[in-house]
Amino acid sequence: MPDECHMNAFRSPIARRVIFAVICLLIVLTGAGNLLKGHPDYRSYKGLYVFAPFAVLVGCLGLVLTIWRPKFFADQAKKRGRAGRRPTRSSHGSRKRR
Secondary structure, three states: HHHHOOOHHHHHHHHHHHHHHHHHHHHHHHHHHHHOOOEEEEEEEOOOOEEEEEEHHHHHHHHHHHHHHOOOHHOOOHHHHOOOOOOOOOOOOOOOOO
């Protein structure tokens, strides 16, 4: 049962893309909403100031990444070409031990 602690929904690349897109959309909407109110900056949940145009830019870049780069959200095991293979040489270097 301890191995089942991870939520299976987040293992899917599609679910990760959707969650990332929603977070980026919230960032864009927060920045745009503050700009429409006439506030060039706002305070984040940690109390730090955020420049609203920068938040809109970062959110839009995240949405572009979500749309145009689906391989970015692929499983880590699928990304590596050598996953599960044995190394070709010793990990301790080429020197012999005495």
